[in-house]
Amino acid sequence: MTELDDLITRLERAAEQLRSGELSPDAAAGLVEDCAGLASQASVELERRAREAGRETLPGQDSLL
Helix, strand or coil: CCHHHHHHHHHHHHHHHHHHCCCCHHHHHHHHHHHHHHHHHHHHHHHHHHHHHHHCCCCCCCCCC
16 A cells, blocks of 8 residues: 555545544544645645656657757
8 A cells, every 4th residue: 555545544534533423523623633734745745746757758758869
């Protein structure tokens, strides 16, 4: 499982907990803060992957020099 997959799984679990309505307001607020951190980590991972993909030479795209 990749780091991104792990982050997605954790965000999905948090969303399920929030939807359940079983958390106290303080616990829900803490979980929302955790989700913000997870989303930030996912953003960093996606940006890293996009940069890597941008460096790859596509088939038929040879360098001119």
